[in-house]
Amino acid sequence: MCSISIEMEFNGTTIWYWLIVALVGFGAAILGYFFGKSDTPNxxxxxxxxxxxxxxxxxxxxxxxxxxxxxxxxxxxxxxxxxxxxxxxxxxxxxxxxxxxxxxxxxxxxxxxxxxxxxxxxxxxxxxxxxxxxxxxxxxxxxxxxxxxxxxxxxxxxxxxxxxxxxxxxxxxxxxxxxxxxxxxxxxxxxx
Known part of the structure; x- marks a missing residue:
């Protein structure tokens, strides 16, 4: 029983880790798009x-x-x-x-x-x-x-x-x- 609870905690932590990485990456992509768009001459x-x-x-x-x-x-x-x-x-x-x-x-x-x-x-x-x-x-x-x-x-x-x-x-x-x-x-x- 002890090994099962450790696996669940590990999987819960991994999900949060990947969720944070995805959100930061998505935010950086959006910021990069807008900064790149603002430098392009009209x-x-x-x-x-x-x-x-x-x-x-x-x-x-x-x-x-x-x-x-x-x-x-x-x-x-x-x-x-x-x-x-x-x-x-x-x-x-x-x-x-x-x-x-x-x-x-x-x-x-x-x-x-x-x-x-x-x-x-x-x-x-x-x-x-x-x-x-x-x-x-x-x-x-x-x-x-x-x-x-x-x-x-x-x-x-x-x-x-x-x-x-x-x-x-x-x-x-x-x-x-x-x-x-x-x-x-x-x-x-x-x-x-």
């Missing part, structure tokens, strides 16, 4: 990050163009290349209002800075105060110059990001309306 987070990087890339391209112009002004061999690049900008296609309207979905006036996503009437006025009145002039401005224009308007313009404005103006100046419309649709006011 598709919208990836899209947001991609768009931020595209805007940053546009700013860097505009800054690079500015640097190239500064370097070219001091180097005689680069001055010829710079003059050729300027001629390409100067030989932009003649403004075609019908083509612009078809691509943009609204009537476009030549050198209307408000066509650039992010520029409204007040910001356009700020650019005019800095004698930047054409798409070409805006395209040749650096992102830093655009920020300086915004800063001149006061604190209310701090939310604006002018990094892509020279690039958009360059597309408008060159008559690349479809490309501009596609870019703006993709980046419109932070909605993706």
């Amino acid at each position: 598709v919208s987070d990836i899209a947001d990050e991609l768009n931020v990087l595209e805007i940053e890339n546009a700013k860097l391209k505009a800054d690079l163009d500015t640097c190239k112009k500064r370097l070219a002004s001091g180097n005689p061999s680069s001055q010829k290349e710079n003059a050729q690049n300027t001629l390409v900008m100067d030989k932009a296609p003649i403004f075609d209002a019908t083509l612009a309207k078809n691509a943009m979905g609204k009537k476009i006036k030549e050198n209307d800075l408000k066509i650039v996503e992010g520029i409204g009437p007040k910001i356009e006025e700020l650019f005019h105060n800095f004698n930047i009145k054409t798409w070409k002039q805006l395209a040749e401005s650096s992102a830093d110059k655009c920020q300086e224009v915004l800063d001149s308007g006061g604190k209310r313009y701090r939310l604006h990001d002018p990094a892509s404005w020279p690039m958009q103006a360059k597309m408008a100046h060159a008559g690349h309306w479809k490309q501009l419309a596609d870019w703006q649709e993709k980046h419109r006011a932070g909605k993706y």
Whole structure:
């Protein structure tokens, strides 16, 4: 009889042991799943990050163009290349209002800075105060110059990001309306 009671106690202890191990393992599995799930980036987070990087890339391209112009002004061999690049900008296609309207979905006036996503009437006025009145002039401005224009308007313009404005103006100046419309649709006011 003594041996039977020892076996029962041993089996009772074993059941509790395995039950605790199973519960701890199950709890760890659930916690691991949720921790792993929280580290996985969301598709919208990836899209947001991609768009931020595209805007940053546009700013860097505009800054690079500015640097190239500064370097070219001091180097005689680069001055010829710079003059050729300027001629390409100067030989932009003649403004075609019908083509612009078809691509943009609204009537476009030549050198209307408000066509650039992010520029409204007040910001356009700020650019005019800095004698930047054409798409070409805006395209040749650096992102830093655009920020300086915004800063001149006061604190209310701090939310604006002018990094892509020279690039958009360059597309408008060159008559690349479809490309501009596609870019703006993709980046419109932070909605993706």
